[in-house]
Amino acid sequence: MNPLRSLLALLVFPGLLYALPMGWLMLGMERKLRARFQGRIGPPLSQPFYDVVKLLAKWPVPRVVADKWLLAGLPLLAVGSMMGALTLLPVFAGESGFPGDLILLVGLLEMPPLCMILAGYASRSIYGEVGATREAIISIASNVPLLAALVALATAANSMHLSEIAVATPWTVRIPALLAILFCLPVKLRLNPFSLANAEQEILAGPLTEFDGPLLALWELAHALEWVALTGFAATLMFPVRSGLWFVDALVFVLLSLILVPLLTLLASATARLKIAQATRLLWRWGSVIAAVALATALLVRHGGH
Amino acid sequence: MNAPERGLFFRLIERARRRSAWLFHFNAGSCNGCDIELVACLTPRYDVEQVGICLEGSPRHADVLCVSGPVTRTTRAALVTIYSQLPGPKVVVAIGSCPATGNVFAGSPMIDGPLDRIIPVDVYVPGCPPRPHSIIAGVARAIDLLAGRRSAVVEGGR
Numbered sequence: 001m002n003p004l005r006s007l008l009a010l011l012v013f014p015g016l017l018y019a020l021p022m023g024w025l026m027l028g029m030e031r032k033l034r035a036r037f038q039g040r041i042g043p044p045l046s047q048p049f050y051d052v053v054k055l056l057a058k059w060p061v062p063r064v065v066a067d068k069w070l071l072a073g074l075p076l077l078a079v080g081s082m083m084g085a086l087t088l089l090p091v092f093a094g095e096s097g098f099p100g101d102l103i104l105l106v107g108l109l110e111m112p113p114l115c116m117i118l119a120g121y122a123s124r125s126i127y128g129e130v131g132a133t134r135e136a137i138i139s140i141a142s143n144v145p146l147l148a149a150l151v152a153l154a155t156a157a158n159s160m161h162l163s164e165i166a167v168a169t170p171w172t173v174r175i176p177a178l179l180a181i182l183f184c185l186p187v188k189l190r191l192n193p194f195s196l197a198n199a200e201q202e203i204l205a206g207p208l209t210e211f212d213g214p215l216l217a218l219w220e221l222a223h224a225l226e227w228v229a230l231t232g233f234a235a236t237l238m239f240p241v242r243s244g245l246w247f248v249d250a251l252v253f254v255l256l257s258l259i260l261v262p263l264l265t266l267l268a269s270a271t272a273r274l275k276i277a278q279a280t281r282l283l284w285r286w287g288s289v290i291a292a293v294a295l296a297t298a299l300l301v302r303h304g305g306h
Numbered sequence: 307m308n309a310p311e312r313g314l315f316f317r318l319i320e321r322a323r324r325r326s327a328w329l330f331h332f333n334a335g336s337c338n339g340c341d342i343e344l345v346a347c348l349t350p351r352y353d354v355e356q357v358g359i360c361l362e363g364s365p366r367h368a369d370v371l372c373v374s375g376p377v378t379r380t381t382r383a384a385l386v387t388i389y390s391q392l393p394g395p396k397v398v399v400a401i402g403s404c405p406a407t408g409n410v411f412a413g414s415p416m417i418d419g420p421l422d423r424i425i426p427v428d429v430y431v432p433g434c435p436p437r438p439h440s441i442i443a444g445v446a447r448a449i450d451l452l453a454g455r456r457s458a459v460v461e462g463g464r
Contacts, residue, residue, distance in 0.1 A: 031355075035355060035356075038350060039350040040355065041353050041356040042353070043357075043358050051322075051326045053318060053322035053326075054319070054322040054323050054325075057323070058369075058395070059394040060393050061390065061391060061392075061393050127364075201361075201363045203363075204363035205362070205363045205364040208364075208367075209366070211366065212393040
């Protein structure tokens with residue numbers, strides 16, 4: 001893996017320079033579209049940017065009961081791991097990443113929920129603890145179909161290398177696996193039918209209840225980057241052809257990522273929040289069925305091919 | 307102490323504060339009349355989110371503390387705690403006649419209000435209950451004060 005190329009991927013595209021404005025645009029689109037679906041005018045697209053600037057300029061109230069280094073480290077870790085995940089996305093043709101980077105990507109994508117769970121407990125707030133418990137349960141529930149779908153993709157492509165998986169997986173496996181991954185997207189992004197962990201107003205703000213000022217801004221950043229990374233990951237799997245021209249590949253990636261935003265927002269506006277048991281049942285029953293279909297087809301494709 | 311403009315950085319912060327005011331609503335023994343009117347501001351008819359105003363669940367996320375009710379003796383301690391949990395710069399809006407004067411409860415031994423005896427109040431929105439228009443006007447005035455705050459010292463309290 002070319003070090004210059006990976007540095008560019010980290011800092012320019014699909015890393016920091018692209019992901020930050022894109023994350024704000026996606027969050028802004030989500031809020032604007034949700035408002036339009038509800039018959040409101042809604043905030044301007046630049047709203048998430050102003051939210052972060054305002055939060056960065058606040059004067060936080062010091063707390064004595066919680067470990068301040070832990071509380072500062074967790075959102076930083078979430079932001080950092082999302083940057084790493086973005087770097088690994090197989091947007092372009094040719095050799096990017098390294099064999100086995102699928103496992104690293106899964107680990108990095110799991111970091112923000114894990115950080116949020118730890119932050120909820122570390123903040124020493126009852127609402128934080130309730131939110132963290134819910135986040136932990138919903139993470140386990142959504143990881144069953146998600147990981148099964150990824151195993152199916154890797155089995156069918158006979159590789160753990162993301163750039164090979166993105167291109168080589170046959171459609172028979174790709175479609176059910178992609179459906180299972182899309183099923184898990186609103187869970188990972190804590191959107192409405194699965195917005196149990198951050199459950200606004202119901203348990204105040206969930207794990208982030210006790211975070212204020214710059215630290216809350218960091219969480220907002222991590223969330224924006226999560227949007228870009230997760231929709232981007234789905235986008236790289238949706239379209240298996242890489243033209244080789246970098247701008248065409250980049251444009252396809254951006255468009256496919258952006259298409260997912262209105263769809264996710266529509267789902268979030270049309271549904272109400274589920275209970276934790278209902279959400280888990282839905283994910284384990286229907287999500288796992290789709291993922292199991294993907295897994296079965298993957299095994300058939302692989303053994304049929306020999 | 308509204309200092310003159312201090313360059314691009316401060317103007318950006320001021321603009322961000324104007325366009326992203328998050329509210330926390332504290333019910334200090336209100337009859338729920340003002341609370342309903344406050345929530346009405348979020349509905350499609352008034353839609354305050356178009357200027358970035360959100361109702362937040364946690365006081366630590368908020369910029370504007372909206373208090374309704376005459377501050378009963380049982381809510382006083384919670385009110386003081388919540389006020390201290392808001393990170394600065396912060397402003398307080400007294401929603402309705404109760405936090406401003408005590409309204410029909412004035413002189414009752416059960417209330418510790420009016421509100422400005424307990425925490426500094428920046429904007430009063432009178433009415434029993436005030437209409438959503440008045441609440442939005444009051445919050446807009448509060449956001450003006452918020453954007454100009456330069457130091458942690460609260461000025462303008464009565």
